[in-house]
């Protein structure tokens with residue numbers, strides 16, 4: 194059939210007032226036995242009624258196609274059909290004995306459609322084969338004589354009458370006037386109920402409680418679960434239309450859901466990361482795959498006190514947010530990694546180290562959330578780095594690993610069984626302060642002989658006899674075969690290997706991930722630490738312990754902060 198054929202036959206449209214239905218419009222007048230109320234009840238109790246209609250201009254607005262929809266619905270388990278207009282009713286009548294609820298939508302003098310506004314329209318439907326007639330018995334319908342029409346139809350046509358209503362009082366009035374069923378069809382479609390946009394099981398419950406006749410749920414029942422809830426609320430049967438017989442609406446719903454989620458995944462899921470260090474603050478915009486779209490570094494006003502530090506973070510946060518907005522992105526969260534121990538559940542600094550005076554107790558999460566208006570996750574910087582490794586770096590393939598950052602200080606984060614271990618009071622992972630040398634060199638923590646003093650950047654410079662300015666210089670000289678640089682690296686590796694040995698003994702991880710400027714491009718260090726571990730650790734070969742350099746680079750802390758924010762968004766547990 195050519196498409197034009199359908200377009201010319203949009204016969205499902207509402208008829209005009211006073212446009213009489215002519216018997217020759219149906220193929221055969223239906224002269225079969227009328228269905229009794231008892232029989233209708235038996236057939237429809239606890240069943241689906243498919244409303245097979247197509248709006249004006251719809252490609253399915255043709256009796257033949259409406260009939261196909263009815264056949265498909267019946268084949269799928271529907272026990273009855275609701276259809277508009279004698280032509281559709283008659284076409285369906287010829288293919289099924291199932292109960293048909295006939296309606297006739299007519300545009301009235303107020304410009305709006307009314308369902309079955311006259312005895313004549315009801316008679317046409319019955320002649321065409323409808324077993325039952327539904328009519329509008331809303332307040333408006335009653336103004337057009339619906340109550341009298343209920344009595345007329347029952348008296349003159351001897352068929353059950355179904356009252357389409359929108360409110361409980363209309364349902365009660367309809368039942369008193371003799372309606373055999375009430376239907377919630379027009380809830381949300383009348384002046385009084387226009388504010389209601391969803392199916393309400395509670396309304397069905399109310400109707401069931403107040404009405405002496407069976408209640409059939411209809412209107413905005415989109416899913417099997419909506420239908421189930423209607424039945425649970427006490428419905429006698431459920432009418433479903435759009436969700437079964439309106440492919441355009443079905444497609445629209447899927448299409449909108451898909452597009453909305455696509456936009457959410459691709460445009461609005463970037464996160465912001467700020468890594469607050471004692472010297473510099475690094476910041477960036479990070480995708481959920483760990484791409485760094487934007488990054489910058491600004492000095493930290495470390496010694497200016499809590500308020501200035503908080504203002505500093507707010508300013509950086511707003512700058513990132515503005516920048517992200519200009520990229521067409523509305524970031525889902527901000528992650529802040531800060532030096533000091535952090536209560537990750539409250540977003541406050543539990544205890545700050547000496548290089549950020551006044552920072553202890555700072556309510557970083559609350560202040561930034563209030564200022565920026567997006568969720569904010571706060572974490573200790575070394576822990577955040579480990580989360581970054583887990584999401585974007587060398588930790589992705591492991592459940593149990595130790596991440597160690599070697600810089601001015603030595604920090605770390607341990608993943609145990611796939612989760613970041615924070616300890617009972619958020620003070621875990623002080624890897625730099627495990628004791629390496631009894632009564633050794635003094636440490637910033639007040640103890641002597643901590644690992645940090647032997648495995649930080651200053652230690653490497655010291656092992657090289659302070660002949661180099663930076664650790665990167667030592668690494669470069671080591672790589673080009675300079676003996677003094679290599680010796681310094683091997684000394685460093687010996688201490689580090691010793692420290693790692695203790696950690697591995699306690700945690701038995703799958704991997705040890707090292708990060709920091711002195712680890713980058715430093716294969717000699719990795720190999721020497723590995724040799725140290727091989728010599729010391731029992732059953733080393735059985736463990737398959739991987740030793741990796743972090744791939745995250747200079748902005749690893751920002752990636753870590755972003756990963757913390759991302760993780761908090763997915764897994765709400767702090």
Ligand SMILES: [Zn+2]
Pocket residue numbers: 625626636637638639640643645
């Ligand atoms: Zn220490």
